Amino acid sequence: MSLLELSGIGHAFFGRTVLEGISLAVAPGEIVALVGPSGSGKSTIAHIAAGLEEPRDGQVARRYARHAMVFQDPRLMPWATAAGNIGFPLRLARRPRRDRGASVLAAAARAGLEAEDLGKYPVELSGGMRQRVAIARALVVEPDFVYFDEPFTALDVALKRRMQDLVIEAARGARFAALFITHDLMEAIRISHRILVLDPYGRGIAGERWLPGQPGERDDAETFERRQQFLERDALFAHIDDIDERVRP
Amino acid sequence: MLWVGLDRLARLGRFLWSGWAGLAGLALLAALWQAGHEAYGAFILPAPLETLAAAARLLTDGSARAMLATTVERAVTGFALCALAGTVAGVAAGYSPATLRIARPILTVILGVPPIAWIVLAMIWFGTGDGTVAITILISATPIVFVGAVEGVVTRDRGLDAMAKAFGAGPVRRFTHVAVRQIAAHLFPALLLALGTAFKVAVMAELLANAGGVGGALARARAMLDVAEALAWVSLAVAALILVEYGLIRPARAELERWRDAAAPWGVKR
Ligand SMILES: Nc1ncnc2c1ncn2[C@@H]1O[C@H](COP(=O)(O)OP(=O)(O)OP(=O)(O)O)[C@@H](O)[C@H]1O
Numbered sequence A: 001m002s003l004l005e006l007s008g009i010g011h012a013f014f015g016r017t018v019l020e021g022i023s024l025a026v027a028p029g030e031i032v033a034l035v036g037p038s039g040s041g042k043s044t045i046a047h048i049a050a051g052l053e054e055p056r057d058g059q060v061a062r063r064y065a066r067h068a069m070v071f072q073d074p075r076l077m078p079w080a081t082a083a084g085n086i087g088f089p090l091r092l093a094r095r096p097r098r099d100r101g102a103s104v105l106a107a108a109a110r111a112g113l114e115a116e117d118l119g120k121y122p123v124e125l126s127g128g129m130r131q132r133v134a135i136a137r138a139l140v141v142e143p144d145f146v147y148f149d150e151p152f153t154a155l156d157v158a159l160k161r162r163m164q165d166l167v168i169e170a171a172r173g174a175r176f177a178a179l180f181i182t183h184d185l186m187e188a189i190r191i192s193h194r195i196l197v198l199d200p201y202g203r204g205i206a207g208e209r210w211l212p213g214q215p216g217e218r219d220d221a222e223t224f225e226r227r228q229q230f231l232e233r234d235a236l237f238a239h240i241d242d243i244d245e246r247v248r249p
Numbered sequence B: 001m002l003w004v005g006l007d008r009l010a011r012l013g014r015f016l017w018s019g020w021a022g023l024a025g026l027a028l029l030a031a032l033w034q035a036g037h038e039a040y041g042a043f044i045l046p047a048p049l050e051t052l053a054a055a056a057r058l059l060t061d062g063s064a065r066a067m068l069a070t071t072v073e074r075a076v077t078g079f080a081l082c083a084l085a086g087t088v089a090g091v092a093a094g095y096s097p098a099t100l101r102i103a104r105p106i107l108t109v110i111l112g113v114p115p116i117a118w119i120v121l122a123m124i125w126f127g128t129g130d131g132t133v134a135i136t137i138l139i140s141a142t143p144i145v146f147v148g149a150v151e152g153v154v155t156r157d158r159g160l161d162a163m164a165k166a167f168g169a170g171p172v173r174r175f176t177h178v179a180v181r182q183i184a185a186h187l188f189p190a191l192l193l194a195l196g197t198a199f200k201v202a203v204m205a206e207l208l209a210n211a212g213g214v215g216g217a218l219a220r221a222r223a224m225l226d227v228a229e230a231l232a233w234v235s236l237a238v239a240a241l242i243l244v245e246y247g248l249i250r251p252a253r254a255e256l257e258r259w260r261d262a263a264a265p266w267g268v269k270r
């Protein structure tokens, strides 16, 4: 039984169709990467799946207990400290105040935040630190499903790896399943069980590729090799860098 | 807890220290006033010190305190009413675009009518007394608060709304946990403006309706051509306004807007 199932999702913004016939499913403990060019509707799919947006047509079945989301931008409340932001989902879950401190500290540590940063307001944090606060906020409620919308783009290479390992480790322990949106094919290959490629115009899922072995067992050479193979020999991935190609002078 | 207390103390200290700058501004005003006094003589413009002495005399002889209290009470009551009505109506309209579209032109009309016209109308409808003053304040100051509240609702960060929704907040908690703070940021400047308007309109309505209070005293001073006393009453009313503003509204705002302090670079802390 899949934890999340989208069937025949279509969506339009102000009469302009951005998604059509999107069907996908995520099994328990599975990390599914979703890739596609910029503007193809990846974030919109995540928002529909998480119930933030009502789809124009199609059905969403959610069979998990509790989800969390890391948005493309940090979306922190500027008036609350880092600790206040991380603890926000606990407040919403009506967890008693005295229990929150320990959970916040643990989540912050998992996201690589120092205890001294927790008293700072978002304006006092660097861009990467803000994103880590957003990641800690998603982890604090111990969700069994997480939506990641290009979560690690603002992080440096070392931290990015660490965060990817966090996702891999969670997947291995079957702590949560995830829909992981990314631009970075290396990242997708490193952390996921399966890659879905979205049609450049949002007209359905163009195709999927199963990755052999478990996330975390693939070494860097193998990952790089596979990326080259996808980009050079696999027609499915021909368009995923389309926008980047155009931007290049 | 201790940390929060210390932080509050530090902010109070900074606030008191910034009082010197305010004092310097007032001293500059007093110097200009003094220059005017020396140029035109005591009958047209009494010296600032003389005015202060007159104000002190008024305060010590007892009856002035009662009159001042009347005006302050009227202004603060009117302000409280308009703050409540304006906030509730503004928030409701902010969340309902249709209401807002209907309310906008009405607002323009109400704001376009000068307060003095409302005073005349209110005098005809309610006679002279507390009712006239309260109604005039309500009509002139509510639109200011309303606009502030609407602005707060419509300019709120919808990304934060979506975030709260993703973490399971329903509409009510999205309002109480996320929107309220953003609305307050727009509401407070509007409230300060409304408070000032409430005091001005209270004195004006009292003067025209001859309803006692500071306005009534001003009317008497004008009849006697006593400029010193008139100025003394004016400074007393202004002092009362400053007292209410800095004793009530600014501390509440500082408490809510602590994070803005963190954003300000060193030396620019207000
Ligand atoms: N709130 C909105 N109102 C109107 N149009 C929108 C809105 N959100 C997204 N769109 C449009 O929908 C399309 C898909 O947007 P979406 O954000 O899902 O793309 P994406 O695949 O996540 O892109 P990126 O990789 O750049 O984040 C875009 O053409 C965008 O202009």
Ligand SMILES: [Mg+2]
Pocket: A042, A043, A044, A072, A149
């Ligand atoms: Mg996106």
